Amino acid sequence: MPLKEEARTILPKKTVSLCPKCLKKIPATLIEEDGQVIMKKECPDHGKFDDVYWSDAKMYQRAISWAHDGNGVENPRYPVKDGCPFDCGLCDVHLTPTVLANIDVTNRCNLTCPICFANAAAQGYVFEPSFKEIVAMLRLLRENRPPTPAIQFSGGEPTIHPEFAAMIQEAKKLGFSQIQVATNGIRLADKKGYAQELVDAGLQTVYLQFDGLDDNIYVQARGKPLLQKKIKAIEACRQTRPKPLSTVLVPTIVNTINDDQIGKIIDFAIDNIDVIRGVNFQPVSFTGRIDDEERKKQRFTIPDLARCIQEQTQGAIQKDDFYPVPSMASLFDLASAMDGIGRASFTTHPCCGVATYIFVNGKEIIPITRFVDVDAFLQDAAAIAEKIKGKKTAKLSGMVRSLRLLHYIDEKKKPKGLKIKDIMKEIIKNRDQTSLSGFHWKSLYIGSMHFQDAYNYDIERVQRCAIHYATPDGRIIPFCAYNAGPTYREEVEKKFSVPLEEYRGGKNKSG
Secondary structure, eight states: OBOOGGGGOOSSEEEEEEOTTTOOEEEEEEEEETTEEEEEEEETTTEEEEEEEESOHHHHHHHHTTOBOOOOOSSOOBOOSSOTTSSOSSBTTOOSOOSEEEEEOOSOOSOOOTTOSOOHHHHTEEEOOOHHHHHHHHHHHHTSSSOOOEEEEESSOGGGSTTHHHHHHHHHHTTOSEEEEEEOSHHHHHSTTHHHHHHHHTOOEEEEEOOOSOHHHHHHHHSSOOHHHHHHHHHHHHTOSSSOOEEEEEOEEOTTTTGGGHHHHHHHHHHTTTTEEEEEEEEOOOOSOOOHHHHHHHOOOHHHHHHHHHHHTTTSSOGGGOEEGGGGHHHHHHHHHHHTSOOOOOOOOTTTEEEEEEEEETTEEEEGGGTBOHHHHHHHHHHHHHHHTTOTTHHHHHHHHHGGGGGGBOTTTSOTTOOHHHHHHHHHHHOSHHHHHHHHTTSEEEEEEOOOOTTSOOHHHHHTOOEEEEOTTSOEEEHHHHHHSSSHHHHHHHHTEEEHHHIIIIIOSOO
């Protein structure tokens, strides 16, 4: 359903945030100032705070126009008592089902990155759920209604867990349509045949930490030069069979540190498009306390990224080529209406992430917006979904009506050899992961997901989060609540962890 009118309100806009010091809920206001969207808030105990929410007010207004609320899950596990974000589990008022779930396999790692959410060496304890607990979390996610379609194993560094391949096998058995790992790539690079072992277990996508093409950046952000390890890991993914292991580069972007690498990373992805399926930029989220001056200097928002992409690709990819995540909700609504079943849909808050798809024709970059009227395509898909919803003939009627969406494709402007209409017909006909992969393997995904921190925290974003954590105590917690808000991560990890020295003494559960 469309977003409630009050959530579309033009600036200034009132919302609820957190005090960065005490993490208590406090009122906040989004205002336009010098062409930017600024969050201003005041804690009665710790004073005033302000931060850049989105650095381009016009881009913000365009993004908000695509807002689309979901209905959450049919079986929430926690009633609302203290109010968002203190009742996560999921709770009764959460508006977006779990589209992608994270399971932290361990907080151990073979690196000690200063910008990491989880680090056993720094925390002094090891969080490493048993295999049995991991399987229980996977089952919990599939018992969601609608079921969670995608799982990402994360950490720490999940590939160092001795039972990691078996966890992937369990995820495959349980019916996850997309199985991913978030990794620094070191084990993929160093252990011969490991990438193939994971593919054979059922792994489909590697989310590879990749901060640039200059080793000085890795020394600053990760503590050591790692570029050659990254390249070797990508080569290992390229060599898997029956096809290369789909790889998505995941750069954490910090202003003044690696914002000049954005165009180079995209060029690198294009040069390796046979194995790299996308680049998912993540503007830095500040964990813990940080000096105000340093934070404002390093703050980097989604519009900053879009601007840098436009500048560093010499206009080949432009700011307006990007669409917020919930713009895709109409396609999920259409598929759900045709099949008469609920799907986990991308009803994320518009300020959480944006994306586009590009195609490569020789040396030419062709964004999808150059040959598809994306606005009209998505708006008409929403109209068709509304027209057929609940009808006995929804499937047949939907397939027939959906063929008119092909009229928004300009055959004269599409890349040579790209049978885009045939691909779209397959997607309309089958509405499954296999037909979607036909599109993904012809294109390169360029996107961004900006996770919140306590300085720019917006409760409205938390309520619409689509990326959640499953925890060993049977809860499902939105990403930004788990990592940036109340002490969920600390609470869960301490409850299910052992002291680091005890772990080293051989008393760990996982072996």
